[in-house]
Amino acid sequence: PLLGSADSDLLSELPTLVSRSRDLTRNHGVAAGAIQTLVDNVIGTGLRLASIPDYRALGKTKEWADEWARGVESEWRAWSESTDCDAANALTFHGMTALVFRASLINGEALALPLWLDQRGASYATTIQLVEADRLSNPAGVQDSKTLRSGIEIDAYGAAVAYYIRKTHPGDAYIGYGQDREEWLRVPVRTQFGRLRVLHVHDKERTGQHRGKPLLTSIMP
Secondary structure, rough: OOOHHHHHOOOOOHHHHHHHHHHHHHHOHHHHHHHHHHHHHHHOOOOOOOOOOHHHHHOOHHHHHHHHHHHHHHHHHHHOOHHHOOOOOOOOOOHHHHHHHHHHHHHHEEEEEEEEEEOOOOOOOOEEEEOOOHOOOOOOOOOOOOOOOOOOOEEEOEEEEEEEEEEEOOHHHHHOOOOOOOOOOOOEOOOOOOOOOOOEEOOOOOOOOOOOOOOOHHHOO
């Protein structure tokens, strides 16, 4: 094997690894069962908020903290247990959590965009849009460079600056859609006031790694 960097070793093989991982979990019983077991054991019934403010640092009382926590947890349940939290209005927060975790196992990574959609008439405008990691790619298929790594624009220290997300899935071209709509959206990592605009869920196994690797990679043979 060649002695390459984290990105040079992974990025060129990533599409092949992801497609094989999906094929295994779709058609192989052991692989499918392993992924489902992990999702059931790790996600379970879903994440629940336990709001515990540091009332001493805030100069408040314990009574204030308890009342504030009850109000916040009530708002959280109302948001997370409805489909208003999903930009596609299809999943609850538990459903999105399970889908993100499953995608991180099968694809090696998952993408989510926190959005503010106040024109839908829903009770809450804060929503999360899940994006398939296949859409994270270099615009027009340009080659990776010092500042662009498989759809991720990085600075001199290797920190992500922006993500290039294709507006359509590349696989849609095979069913007659997306051929004439190859457009990319540049999404900065944070807003001007510091809020995250892109959530990129993946494990890093090496320094300088910018994309995730499917869980089944080492045991595919």
